Amino acid sequence: MTSPPRSTVTAPVASVPPELHGRLRVLHLGFEDPLMPGAGGGSVRTHQINRRLAAGGFSVTVLTTTYPGAEERIQDGVRYVPVGFGQGRNRLTRLLGYVARLPFEARRRRGEADLVVEDFFAPFSSMAAPLWSGRPTIGVVQWLHAGDKARQYKVPVHWLERFGVRSHSRMIAVSQGTADKLALLNPAARVEVVGNGIDRNSLDREPELGDNVLFVGRLELKPKGIDLLLAAWTAAAPQLGAKLILAGTGPDHERIEQLINSLGLSESVELVGWVSGEAKRDLVRSARLVVVPSRHETFGLVAVEALAGGTPAIIFDIPGLREVVPRDCGWMVRPFDVQALAAELVQRYPDGSTLLAAGRRGQAFARQFDWDVQADRQAAIYRSALSARTGG
Incomplete structure (x- = not known):
């Protein structure tokens, strides 16, 4: 079996005093609701981890943006609590309402929380929750692309991202690549890696x-990268x-x-x-x-789900x-090269025996991505953070 990727390995966590083994109360600033039409993989990860923590005795409340319904x-x-103004009929009103109301709503509930968890989100990643949450706070980093948004919209949101990252002393990254970026932005922070999982x-x-x-997606x-995929498909x-x-659904x-x-x-x-x-x-x-033609990903959950289903990526x-995606479970193409992507499709599609063999290897590889294991790792980091705060 292929050795586990670095993205599924987290650093050892400190031993936890007995008083912290019981029911922990987590206030999760989750941004996106998994039931919202068009919700992304980040909200899926948040729910899959939290539902397992709840089953293990944690009390978990997630504050999300509002949306119609x-x-x-x-x-x-x-527990899911929508935060914002009105019905949040579009992305901009959902974002503005969430940003405006979140600090107030979080502070109002901090008496019911032992730990605050901040999910990073577009377009500026972090709202620097450790500065105003009033509780020990951990950042969960599934999104770190403010630089791309700054270039797209000509607004310097990457400076807000840098400020937010530097406000955190402890973060969980979903991949080693993301952890490396966080370490450059905030060398003093402790960053641990807990990957995504599969059913x-x-x-x-x-x-x-x-x-x-x-x-x-x-x-x-x-x-x-749907524009790149369609251009390649035109040729293939x-x-x-x-x-x-x-x-999928989405704004475009x-x-x-x-x-x-x-x-x-x-x-x-x-x-x-x-x-x-199902x-x-x-x-x-x-x-x-x-095909996963993304221009950037923090963790390729769709790719892992493909391998789990026995379908090469x-x-x-x-x-x-x-x-x-190990080389024997799928194929990598030079970044954003439309002609190379088209050629790879043409080469791989008719080769049934190679596809089936890659599919079997992909399934074996994907077995290491398990939501139960990832939830246990994340829970250990939560407890370790509180242990450090209390001097354990």
Whole structure:
């Protein structure tokens, strides 16, 4: 079996005094609700970890942005509280409402929390929660791309990111590449790595050889590299006679539809909307190849889910993806090279025996990514942080 990637290994945590082994109260500043249409992989990670912590006796409250239809609820033992103004009908109003209300809402609940956990989020990563939370605070870093947003919107949000990272003394990164970036921004911080996980049900079937090429993710044209994928598909599709399936929702849905039509791909590309749970697992298993064309990723959860389903992945050779797709389980392409991506599709698609062999190796590799293990690691870091605070 392939040795575990660095992204799944966390540094040893300190021993924990007996008084901290009991019920811990966690206030999680989670930003995105996993039930919100178009929610990304970050909210999935937050919920998968927290539901296991709740099952283990933790009390977990997650503050998220509001959105149409959002309500306070308890899901799998985790309390979700939407924060903002109005109904949050678009990304901007959700973001502004969350940023404006979060410090007040968090301080109002700090008497009910032993530990505050801040998820980093776009566009500036951190709100520097340790400076105002009033409780020991850990940053969970699934997103660290403010520099890209600064270039895109011509607004210096990367300075806010740097300030926020430097406000934290302890952080959890989802990949080693992200941990290395955090160490450059804040050398004094303790950064531990806890990767994402997969549902064990993903591993219960033999790989099969499907017909479609699949993309799964948020429909964001540039960050997710969908423009690059469609350009490559324009060259590859006539040689493959296959269909490209785009699964997901997001802010660029209409732009992507327009691009598909302008490239003459309406017959070979299908948008199927948001998928989750067993429907998502079935879609991955039934694909011949999964393509992850992102321009940046902190942790390639979709790639790991593809390997777990026995479907090889084609990725760009970037941090956050190369850590989770070994060379014998998929194929790496020179970053953002459309012609190379098209050539890889044409080469790999017809080779059924190689695809099945890679699928079996991918499933074996993916077994090490287990939500239960990752939740235990994260819980140990939480307890260690409180132990250090109390002098244990």
